Amino acid sequence: MALDSPPVGDPRQLLFRLYGDMCRVRAFELGLEREFKRGNVPGMLHTGLGQEAVQAAIAANLSPTDCFFPDHRCHGLLILAGTPGEKIMAELFGKAPGVCSGKGGSLHSADITVGNFGNNAIEGSMMVTALGAALGWKMQKADRLAAVIVGDGTSGRGEWHESMNLAATWQVPLLYCCVNNGYAISTPVGFSHATSDLVDFARGYKIPAVQVDGNDIEAAFAATRAAVEHIRAGHGPYFIEYKTWRWQGIFSGEFRPAEEVRYYREEHDPVKMARQKLLAGGMAREAEISELEQAVNAEIESWIAFAKASPLPDPAKATADVYVGWEVATRCRS
């Protein structure tokens, strides 16, 4: 992570900083969604709208020498990690200046310079990749941790459980960030899993685990901070379940109960909640907040403009980097 350390000693400054991070995520996703609907963004779109607090809390607690494996609603984390936002936006547009030269897209965006070890569209499989990174750090006696961010929908997979079993056995510095937004595409967690509280699984593996309201940025930040301190003190893995909710429905539209939708979008929206808290607590003035929001929106629009204006990847990229050190044979095309 390349951003400044969070001002933990000053609750006002901390909340203001985290609010800014969340605004950046919200504006990024809204701008991206708009461009997607206009047909400017290829492929599929999974936004992190509604989950901004989780991403801000994780990003603010990792250090530049840690590594993290983002989930597939992670654009916010990608930009908060310190990668120039225009390089992330260009990647999602499949353009040459993208962080992976347009070869990865939304589901495969890595930036080794900020410790972003890339997301992976085989959801949940990174549970074991992150385990290995944490094992590597431990064997190197490095003061570093690995973090893996996964959705609730991945918790039925074998790799989830294999990872936790081995992390607990090997006592590696691994932070599990489980983003429980209640549904795997259309299926409620409790309908297809033995529990709706995924901390239950972690506790079964004797991994310290906590459940937190992932839409309350202060709670999410504090839980993440405590977990990271536990790991940095050499006490092994830690599991956080962030209870949250995603704005995006399914491909055909909204499928969740109307009251649930209303509650999360109107009363329990993480960005709105943080904004109200800043105002109600007298921690920031309306003008100050509006100024921040306008600056963020302008920044995001500049990234979108950059991505649109950027060139497509060099055709040579199609066959580059299949192997390290040798070219792939293209002799048998016809």
Added chain:
Amino acid sequence: MQIVTMVQALNQALDLALAGDDKVFLMGEDIGRMGGDFGVTKGLWEKYGQERVRDTPLSEAGFIGAAVGAAMVGMRPVAEIMFADFLGECYDQLVNNAAKMHYMFDGQFRAPIVVRAAAGGGFGGGPHHSQSVEGWFLNVPGLVIVAPSNPYDAKGLLLASIADDNPVLFLEHKALYRVKGDVPEEKYTVPLRKASIARAGEHVTVVTCMKMTHEALAAAAELAGEGISAEVIDLRTLRPWDAATVLDSVARTGRVVIANEAPKMGGLASDVSAVIAEEGFGYLKAPILRVCGLDTPIPFSVPLEKIVLPGKEDIKAAVRKVVTL
């Protein structure tokens, strides 16, 4: 020079790799205290300790995935899959993660892992302990598949695989573990992606690998008595395989038999055959023949297994056929 078994040659390679680079470590089921199901890691746990010779649970996706993650932070893991048949358990980690990482992240990451696995049949191991699995992985860009046929190559290829920056699936045929050969005591490498001409000949090229190399050499020795001179090419690296050496041989002989223990459909033999047909058609004096396993699972009962797996006599019959066509 020393005369050692392939198991001992592989053991020496692992020992030299562990001694030479503290980033190298081993993972697998029963590779520590027990020294591995076939004894390949014998003595290494005592010498290097349980951190670097790490016993795992039956958790192939877990520890192969962990190998990939450890490689991303600079380690050089060598993992053992007890039987190649179990590779299905970690298929995703190899195919979707290790093999694609360098490409999809635009060269930012590497996954220099070696996954050793005991392959092949012929010993009554039954359907889940006998398969030749190279075909499962041939269609995976980014992956390297190495498969030695003798102790000298085994040691040199394993050291080369550990030194290589790509993910390597290293197949060890179980029937070859006790085969002996001359092996230098010191560290050396045998180049990846380079086939060897195991026997020079003039009338027909037999392209093969692993245990079938021995079947092909025995067939060639007997065919020599019939006045047929067969060249035997041991591919050694199966992905990407050395088309230049094969095509050069076919240009000289004009006739080809491809021998592979795996089932015929969609396998290595099919790929070699197709490339020769596409790029060496002008050299051919006869159709290409493939000698492969039958398109069946591998049965337990030994006489049934003998029906399913190919051998020396099948190669001889195929060679006799192509030289008369």
